[in-house]
Amino acid sequence: MSGLRALIREYRKITDNEIKSETGNGTLMGPRGPLKESIEFRDLLNPSRRYFSAFKEDDKYVSSFRLGHFNIPDIIAGSAAGVSYIGGMNLGRALIKEGLADDTRSLGELMLEHKLGILDVISEEGNGRHLTMDIRVYECIECSGLPNIGRPICFFEAGIIAGALSEILGGRVDAYERRCWTNGYSFCQFDVRARI
Ligand SMILES: [Zn+2]
Incomplete structure (x- = not known):
């Protein structure tokens, strides 16, 4: 676990630097290029993740997950974003209701166990009834290593986070x-x- 904590510290540095170097001209864009029009089938094969690759056949695990999206047409093109988010919310709620996690720490452990990604709650601010949080996920099963197409695609994971937190926070x-x-x-x- 100490190896993981050190890795998270390293990721925080990388992510802070990428955020600092943003140009801020309306559309958020990270430093990794080049920009592609869309994600292609072959982009989904042979993924590589730094921490999770220590586990056997992580590349097969991740590509199988991504190939599973082909059961919903155009999900990678973004037209199924709303459906994907709601599906994630239902799953996130169920994870808490079924007792698989009961706070952000155990949710992070669950995500690690299922190799969905490394959850990192960077900040939490608010006055009791209104709360804003900055949450980062490293080595996300959905997108880690995919090309830059100019927009985020992790609607399912956003939904999981929203659903789980809505149950945790009430x-x-x-x-x-x-x-x-x-x-x-x-x-x-x-x-x-x-x-809340
Ligand atoms: Zn993502």
Whole structure:
């Protein structure tokens, strides 16, 4: 676990630097190029993740997950974003209701165990009823290593975070992915807003 903590510290540095170097001209875009029009089938094969690759056949695990999206037409093109987010919310709620996690720490452990990604709660601010959180996910099963197509794609994971937190906090929670591998970053970052 200490190896993981050191890795998270390293990821925080990388992500902070990428955020610092943003140009801020309206559309968020990370430093990783070149920009592609869309994700192609072959982009889904042979993924590589730094921490999770220590586990046997992580590449097969991740590509199988991604290939599974072909059961919903155009999901990678973004037209199924809403459906994907709602599906994630239902799953996130169920994870808490079924007792698989009961706070952000155990949710992070669950995500690690299922190799969905490395959850990192960077900040949490608010006055009790309104809460905003900066949540990052490293080595996300959805997008880690995918090309930059100019927009984020982790609607399912945003939904999982929103659904799980809405059960944990007991209120309405929205999670919006602002930064992702697919808009040029080396991580996923979610702006989370909660009304409790
Ligand atoms: Zn992402």
